[in-house]
Amino acid sequence: MKDLKEFNIPFVGLKEGKHEFKYLIDNKFFEAFNFDEYVNSSIEVLLTFVKKSTLFELVFVAEGSVELPCDVTNELFNQEIKSELPLVVNFGPEYNSDNEEILVLPHEAYEMNVAQFIYEMIVLAVPNKRVHPKVLDGTMESEALNKLRELEIKKVKAVETTDPRWDKLKNLITEKKT
Template sequence: MKIENEFLIPFSGLKTGKHTFEFLIDNRFFENYDYSDFNRIKAEAVVLLNKKSTLLELNIEFKGIANVPCDVTGQDFDMPIEGSLDLIVKFGDSFNNDHDEIVIIPFTEHQIDISHYLYELIVLAIPQKRVHPGIENGTLESEALEYLGYYEETEEETEQEIEQENNEIDPRWEKLKKLLTDK
């Protein structure tokens, strides 16, 4: 069974107006795309379909958690991810998805497959650089951080270094200041 069949939205029997569809996304979904940039994922997608007489408006929103390795320490952590996409589906002679927000499907279609749009939306929501939140707020203790010298500097030492850098004046600027005062 292809998992994409779970992400088909049949619109031919629906009345004109708004309809809501919910989908659960996990690792099985990404196995079909051979994508493994995370350890685990669990997300919920809600699709609001507004059926009109000549077109369909889709609003796709998702929220979830992706378990990813930290790029600094290598430790796994749960990263919250979310995203949304507005899509307009028009009808034409042949399929065309050249535009990012407009899709043209044949008049003969009675359902739309949103699996590829969900895939792109989720993959783009996971940042290229992943840093454990414990590094940013200073609560993570790790051998990698100790090795990198993260714990050696205290806030006081860092503030003193910044103050020294601000007080040091480049000798070239001193000569320029002297020109101004010699007038």
């Protein structure tokens, strides 16, 4: 986390009111978290920091893209990132981040590092199943996709056959009604 000092916000020296911080996120940022799933990343994060007398209101807004492999074809593609994370920072006797919407900092704190919040917001903005847009619209041509199509299970029309024991039971129900 040494490399992430630029994400420290010394709030003690800030006046009350609205402040904006802008961060450009690339792969070096993710390397600090030992996260290497993205081949390339270019994300702009705008942090609106509102300082009030007893608390802070933070709103993180991320826009950009990450280049990653498709789960179906392993082809690289750019996944658009658009995410927003509101956070309220309050003060208390000790640090507490149990609630995802409220962070409690100790009274003696004088700065906070927002890198972890930015990291989590971006990683959670990427879908669990990463599918290349050309796979979704059917225009992708790749060896992996052709092999998957070749091995696809074809639907066979099944002739409906019923178990004669069930037929007897069905007859019992219809006989009772009459």
